[in-house]
Amino acid sequence: MISQFFVLSQRGDNIVFRDYRSDVQKGSAEIFFRKVKFWKEDGKEEAPPVFNLDGVNYFHVKVVGLLFVATTRINLSPSLALELLQRIARVIKDYLGVLNEESLRKNFVLVYELLDEVIDFGYVQTTSTEVLKSYIFNEPIVVDAARLPPLGPASLFMQGTKRMPGTAVTKSVVANEPGGRKREEIFVDIIEKISVTFSSSGYVLTSEIDGTIQMKSYLTGNPEIKLALNDDLYVGRGGVPNYGGYSGSSGAGAVILDDCNFHESVHMDNFEVDKTLSLVPPDGEFPVMNYRITQEFKPPFTVNTLIEEAGSLKAEVILKIRAEFPSNITANTVLVEMPLPACTTRVNFDLERGVVGQNADFKESQKRLEWSVKKMVGGSEHTLRAKLNFSQELHGNITKEAGPVSMTFTIPMYNPSRLEVKYLQIAKKSKTSNPYRWVRYVTQANSYVARM
Numbered sequence: 001m002i003s004q005f006f007v008l009s010q011r012g013d014n015i016v017f018r019d020y021r022s023d024v025q026k027g028s029a030e031i032f033f034r035k036v037k038f039w040k041e042d043g044k045e046e047a048p049p050v051f052n053l054d055g056v057n058y059f060h061v062k063v064v065g066l067l068f069v070a071t072t073r074i075n076l077s078p079s080l081a082l083e084l085l086q087r088i089a090r091v092i093k094d095y096l097g098v099l100n101e102e103s104l105r106k107n108f109v110l111v112y113e114l115l116d117e118v119i120d121f122g123y124v125q126t127t128s129t130e131v132l133k134s135y136i137f138n139e140p141i142v143v144d145a146a147r148l149p150p151l152g153p154a155s156l157f158m159q160g161t162k163r164m165p166g167t168a169v170t171k172s173v174v175a176n177e178p179g180g181r182k183r184e185e186i187f188v189d190i191i192e193k194i195s196v197t198f199s200s201s202g203y204v205l206t207s208e209i210d211g212t213i214q215m216k217s218y219l220t221g222n223p224e225i226k227l228a229l230n231d232d233l234y235v236g237r238g239g240v241p242n243y244g245g246y247s248g249s250s251g252a253g254a255v256i257l258d259d260c261n262f263h264e265s266v267h268m269d270n271f272e273v274d275k276t277l278s279l280v281p282p283d284g285e286f287p288v289m290n291y292r293i294t295q296e297f298k299p300p301f302t303v304n305t306l307i308e309e310a311g312s313l314k315a316e317v318i319l320k321i322r323a324e325f326p327s328n329i330t331a332n333t334v335l336v337e338m339p340l341p342a343c344t345t346r347v348n349f350d351l352e353r354g355v356v357g358q359n360a361d362f363k364e365s366q367k368r369l370e371w372s373v374k375k376m377v378g379g380s381e382h383t384l385r386a387k388l389n390f391s392q393e394l395h396g397n398i399t400k401e402a403g404p405v406s407m408t409f410t411i412p413m414y415n416p417s418r419l420e421v422k423y424l425q426i427a428k429k430s431k432t433s434n435p436y437r438w439v440r441y442v443t444q445a446n447s448y449v450a451r452m
Contacts, residue, residue, distance in 0.1 A: 001122035008067040020122040063089040087127035094284035097172035103143040110138040129284030185436035189214040193446035209293040217281040223428035260291035297416045303450035317386040325378040336371040341401040350385040403452035411443040
């Protein structure tokens with residue numbers, strides 16, 4: 001059970017606050033924010049998601065720049081509390097359409113109504129958007145999503161001639177379109193987070209894909225849906241014909257999932273036969289399927305790093321990244337980070353000319369090099385040269401005091417696993433309306449590291 005729940009802005013403003021048990025002091029939100037803002041314990045810059053202060057356990061998650069926090073004096077399971085905070089954020093987003101400070105302030109009556117139904121006297125009642133519909137009576141005040149900055153994979157739309165409407169993921173599950181009509185549509189996202197570790201010579205040491213198939217339905221009447229996946233999809237490596245051949249994101253071969261789990265609404269009667277999933281989607285956004293792949297795949301980027309001494313107090317770094325995906329795909333917000341020796345005092349950068357949206361910076365307080373490229377087309381290659389200046393001579397091998405190099409990126413309409421939705425069939429058919437079906441693919445870096 002939890003004692004308090006509150007949502008703070010990045011400035012520490014208290015947007016939402018609900019005290020369920022009155023056993024924690026009222027100023028806990030201010031105490032929490034000051035502790036998190038000036039956290040310096042154990043040599044870490046950021047506070048952990050769970051910590052204890054003066055007998056009060058604080059749990060928090062950060063969602064689109066907002067801090068969702070729960071407090072309790074009892075020994076509550078951290079995983080339970082953090083999962084609850086994530087689900088509360090998801091429910092609020094389902095009802096408001098847009099989750100940000102402005103939408104919370106404009107819809108505070110609806111938000112408090114949701115909180116009172118989700119939690120009663122500190123005990124969780126339900127986090128189901130569909131169940132809550134029977135108890136929620138306030139209508140959301142819609143916030144104009146056109147003015148909002150893009151946040152994560154939800155803002156990435158289809159590339160090419162057929163584009164998803166900009167309001168696709170910012171609609172409330174209870175609000176209608178202007179004129180009282182409800183637009184019939186359903187969204188399916190295949191989101192894959194990849195973890196790759198390269199050796200100092202550029203070979204792949206470990207590679208893994210954590211994927212999820214997310215669905216959000218705006219269909220009236222909750223019709224049954226059939227979702228068909230690859231014919232050559234297998235769970236586990238046993239029984240896979242001719243297993244052992246390499247298959248990259250653009251090559252041939254079976255898609256092998258090491259393990260997977262499904263939402264409770266999914267029926268798997270025909271999954272082994274024709275790889276189709278049947279379900280009646282609940283309201284709101286939910287994961288249809290989570291899966292993990294350790295099968296060899298072609299990494300979307302190769303990273304080459306060279307660092308060598310150029311004198312007693314100088315060194316030179318050469319970073320080269322190459323996009324290994326097709327030229328019709330573009331990666332967004334590519335960021336390369338590299339820790340530098342602790343005695344580094346100044347860094348001079350030599351950037352390639354003609355590259356739009358490229359920037360390099362030296363974070364002196366953290367002794368870290370940051371190189372960002374706003375957009376990177378498949379097949380392209382970029383190089384950064386940096387000259388380092390040290391305050392004292394380095395003792396030993398310079399490569400032991402620098403690195404490893406890490407990358408973060410987002411690639412819309414690309415998935416290295418080759419898992420795909422072949423078709424999306426809706427059981428309810430009407431002569432007057434044909435529901436829109438949107439399928440998106442997004443690949444993100446989870447842990448993308450190149451050793452020195």
